[in-house]
Amino acid sequence: MGANVKDFLGWCRRHLILVTVMTLVAVAGFTYVNIQVLHMTSEPEFCHLCHPAKGFGALAEVDSWEHSGHAEAGVSCLDCHGRPGVVGYVKAKLGGLKDVYMQLTITPEEKIHILENPGADLVPSEQCMFCHTDEGNAAYRKKHKYTMQVVEMRMLDSVINPEFRMRKGLPDIMTDTFVGGTHFDHSFHIESFEMECNSCHFGLIHQVNTKSDRMNMCLTCHDENEGSSAPLLSECYTCHEAQVAMNTGLGAKGVAGEASLMYGNGITCEECHIGAEDGQYRPTSETCVNCHDSDYVEIFTDWASETKAQMKELKLIRSEVELLLKEADKRKRTTTEAWARYEKALYNFRLVRNDGTNGVHNNEYANAILDSVALDFREIQKGLNEAW
Ligand code: HEC
Ligand code: HEC
Ligand code: HEC
Ligand code: HEC
Ligand code: HEC
Ligand code: HEC
Ligand code: HEC
Ligand code: HEC
Known part of the structure; x- marks a missing residue:
């Protein structure tokens, strides 16, 4: 051992309390900095660095989000783009590291191509159900018992239904039939036709879709009712x-x-x-x-x-x-x-x-x-x- 190190250790032994306090402060500081970094790199401003365009579609994901009802209600990127719980949060963070790596290694054209073709499962229906139904929320919480609410890094981690839903003034989409101003039975349509959320809410948030597009989607089935209760176009009052x-x-x-x-x-x-x-x-x-x-x-x-x-x-x-x-x-x-x-x-x-x-x-x-x-x-x- 060199003389300097010996001197240092000797000094430490003599000032044990001071050293302990300093170490604790350093650890706390390091943890604090890390948590701040985690928070900062979860903020839309950070995503904006590489998703900077205005309007809708590829590269404009932050701007399109900013003008959405979800943003208004405080639902942020990682509330949809990371699964609930600590494990989900960490996975989303690792996905973020991949984003950074890709940013440095792929061409702008390749990046646009990836953004224009998001996988069907990018935000699975289960994620939407976690906030928008009581049953989906309970099921997920039961399955991932130990990963919830260790630390609250996002809105998502504090979502416990029915409380969250009610305080945001939202219906339970699987049990209520008056949703978003429309008379509509989600569970019947989802279960009968094996539909995902994005079958109807296509391009939610990041794409421009008109309400007419959505109404036309209904009419693909509702152009005739074959004696069922499916309302036809002329039945504005029903929907x-x-x-x-x-x-x-x-x-x-x-x-x-x-x-x-x-x-x-x-x-x-x-x-x-x-x-x-x-x-x-x-x-x-x-x-x-x-x-x-x-x-x-x-x-x-x-x-x-x-x-x-x-x-x-x-x-x-x-x-x-x-x-x-x-x-x-x-x-x-x-x-x-x-x-x-x-x-x-x-x-x-x-x-x-x-x-x-x-x-x-x-x-x-x-x-x-x-x-x-x-x-x-x-x-x-x-x-x-x-x-x-
Ligand atoms: C350093 C640049 C950079 C930052 C910062 C960044 N991204 Fe990305 N992102 C990319 C690149 C490049 C791609 C395309 C390649 C890929 O899939 O990783 C991408 C793709 C994505 C995708 C689509 C992945 C897929 O498989 O289709 C999502 C979702 C996404 N980013 C969300 C975010 C969110 C949320 C944030 C902020 C928390 C963020 N990004 C911050 C560069 C970045
Ligand atoms: C309410 C849920 C929700 C929120 C909040 C949300 N997204 Fe998305 N995002 C989606 C869905 C669903 C898709 C799947 C593709 C689609 O429908 O556009 C998607 C797709 C993407 C993609 C893939 C490329 C594309 O344009 O489709 C990127 C990148 C992305 N989101 C980034 C972000 C960023 C950055 C934020 C925050 C500023 C954010 N998202 C907030 C639901 C959300
Ligand atoms: C973290 C919880 C959360 C997640 C995850 C989430 N939402 Fe929402 N969603 C909300 C809240 C809160 C509102 C209420 C917005 C308001 O008050 O205007 C909302 C509003 C909506 C609306 C009403 C119209 C609008 O755009 O404001 C639709 C449709 C919707 N969500 C569908 C979805 C779909 C589809 C997904 C999955 C891709 C999803 N949500 C994921 C919390 C969430
Ligand atoms: C067959 C089409 C269809 C499918 C599939 C579907 N929805 Fe809807 N959803 C609608 C219609 C129609 C409305 C009412 C009009 C509107 O706001 O677009 C609606 C409204 C909503 C609202 C708004 C509630 C409010 O009070 O503002 C939410 C939230 C929602 N849906 C979530 C979901 C989720 C989550 C899924 C997947 C589990 C899903 N939807 C699947 C058609 C559908
Ligand atoms: C895949 C085909 C299909 C699509 C797409 C579809 N529906 Fe239906 N819908 C049906 C069928 C079939 C019935 C009749 C159910 C019965 O009588 O048993 C029905 C019944 C209904 C009813 C009457 C039942 C009730 O709840 O009172 C309403 C309202 C309705 N649909 C609204 C919509 C809306 C709004 C959309 C678009 C967002 C839509 N549907 C999209 C097939 C579809
Ligand atoms: C006095 C004329 C008038 C009557 C009566 C009327 N509407 Fe409208 N409606 C309008 C106009 C105008 C708009 C477009 C308003 C705008 O763009 O600001 C509209 C918009 C709408 C929309 C679009 C809402 C949205 O979410 O963007 C729906 C749906 C609608 N009307 C349904 C109905 C139904 C159902 C009835 C009958 C119960 C009805 N309207 C009666 C004039 C009328
Ligand atoms: C099967 C159910 C159904 C019937 C019947 C129906 N609509 Fe719609 N309509 C919808 C849905 C769903 C939307 C999309 C709502 C949303 O996204 O908020 C819509 C959207 C609209 C819009 C907004 C269009 C836009 O692009 O802004 C108008 C206006 C409208 N409907 C008028 C009518 C009128 C008038 C009738 C009767 C002649 C009618 N609808 C019958 C389901 C229906
Ligand atoms: C299909 C015919 C029709 C259409 C379209 C219509 N109205 Fe009317 N409006 C009437 C009738 C009928 C009355 C009631 C009789 C009266 O008091 O003159 C009325 C009354 C009114 C009144 C109160 C009385 C007056 O004359 O000042 C106002 C204001 C009004 N309408 C505004 C509008 C506006 C704005 C629109 C477009 C969104 C509109 N109307 C579309 C037929 C119509």
Whole structure:
């Protein structure tokens, strides 16, 4: 042993407590740095380095995510692109290392080719079911008992249903038949025809697909019903539950309403949606001019832009309220009533959003609903702030 090392060890022995403390600090620091690195390399900003494009499709995965409902609700890349639990997290991280290696070794063309042809199993249905059903969540948790919730690195690790689902205002897609504004039985369709989530929700998040594409997908089977209960194209009322609710002024929790000016006067869905039989499902403001003079285009625009602005504001307040509620839970405050009110507000908010017309179907009712959502949010905030 060299003289220097001996001196050092001697010094250490004399300052045992100091050395122990320093070692502990170093280990903690190292662990902290590592966890920070793990966090940083899980953030969308990191993915953006190599997936930087704008819009939709290959290379634009971060931008397309940013504009999705999932991003709005705080669901991030590794919540879908990594399986639940610590093992799933580590595997996703190793996949990330492979990404970096590939970035350095393949050509840009090869990269685009890979991104344009994602494997059918890239995000398996099981992953979606983990958040969107109670049964799928329980089954996964049972199978991977020991890997859950050791550390919470992602939203995914804290998903326990039905609580998560309800607090996000989401239905259980395998047991509820009013989902996303549509009357639709997932379990019947998935089990009868062995469909995966992406059979219908193709290109969820990263691709541009119109709602017409999705409706056409239904019509591949629903163009005839052969005596079954499968609704045909003309049966708008059967599938479009949220739009019927909006037109009739019913459906929101705790908000009284009346039928829209048009619907209440006997105008049917088809009288405005005159192109539906020809596959032009979505009318524009021009449809108003069929019955009114051209000034009514302006009424359409006013209705839509006011509602849109109010919804945008409410989306921001929504995140604030959710954070406040979680914070209050951490401090062990009583939040049962506040959460229930929040869920009700979300339900009503989603009814307006799922109607998809920014209040054009029934402007007065849509406004009344959004006002009630704003009031609910304000009252929750007030209640939690007061008793602080
Ligand atoms: C250093 C550059 C780089 C970074 C950073 C990066 N990626 Fe990638 N990613 C790539 C490359 C290159 C490919 C194509 C080759 C491959 O499959 O690894 C790719 C492919 C993918 C794929 C498709 C894999 C497949 O099999 O089709 C997914 C999903 C993905 N990345 C997600 C992410 C996520 C999520 C992040 C952030 C946590 C991220 N990437 C960060 C370079 C990167
Ligand atoms: C709600 C789940 C979900 C979230 C959140 C999500 N993705 Fe995806 N991602 C998918 C699905 C499903 C696919 C399969 C292909 C498809 O449908 O586009 C996919 C495909 C991809 C691909 C393969 C290439 C492509 O364009 O299809 C990349 C790369 C990718 N995602 C990156 C990301 C990044 C980066 C983020 C975060 C900024 C992210 N994803 C967030 C579900 C998600
Ligand atoms: C970590 C949990 C989580 C995972 C995993 C997840 N989702 Fe979601 N999903 C959510 C939340 C939360 C919302 C609510 C968004 C909101 O409030 O607007 C949502 C919304 C949706 C919606 C409603 C429309 C929209 O885009 O906002 C659809 C459809 C959907 N998810 C399908 C899927 C599919 C298909 C997958 C698998 C590829 C998936 N989700 C994976 C949590 C998840
Ligand atoms: C046969 C087609 C089909 C299949 C397969 C399918 N869905 Fe759906 N899904 C729909 C339709 C239709 C809606 C309602 C309209 C919309 O939002 O697109 C919907 C709505 C949803 C919503 C929105 C709920 C809300 O309240 O906002 C979620 C979440 C969802 N589906 C998840 C899934 C998951 C997870 C799978 C796979 C297990 C799946 N879906 C498979 C057709 C399908
Ligand atoms: C693979 C063929 C197929 C596809 C694709 C399909 N359906 Fe169906 N659907 C059926 C059949 C068959 C029935 C009749 C079931 C019966 O009467 O037993 C049905 C029944 C229904 C019903 C009536 C049953 C109920 O729940 O009240 C609705 C509503 C419905 N489908 C909506 C949709 C929507 C929305 C889509 C597109 C997202 C869709 N279907 C896609 C085959 C399909
Ligand atoms: C079998 C069920 C079904 C029937 C019947 C049906 N639709 Fe749809 N329609 C859908 C689904 C599913 C979507 C996609 C919803 C989504 O993704 O949010 C859709 C989407 C639409 C859209 C949005 C199109 C776009 O690209 O923006 C319009 C408008 C529409 N339907 C009108 C009608 C009208 C009018 C009728 C009656 C003539 C009708 N639908 C009958 C299931 C149906
Ligand atoms: C006064 C005319 C009018 C009546 C009546 C009407 N609609 Fe619409 N509907 C519209 C217009 C206009 C749009 C497009 C709004 C936009 O783009 O902002 C639309 C959009 C839609 C959409 C697309 C929503 C989305 O998610 O993007 C659906 C679905 C729909 N209507 C169904 C119905 C059904 C079902 C009925 C009957 C209960 C009905 N509409 C009655 C004018 C009407
Ligand atoms: C199929 C014919 C028809 C279409 C299309 C139609 N309306 Fe109407 N509208 C009516 C009828 C009928 C009434 C009720 C009778 C009345 O009070 O004049 C009405 C009443 C109204 C009123 C209240 C009374 C008034 O005249 O100011 C407004 C505002 C209105 N419509 C706006 C619109 C807008 C905006 C659109 C396009 C989204 C539209 N309408 C599309 C037939 C239609």
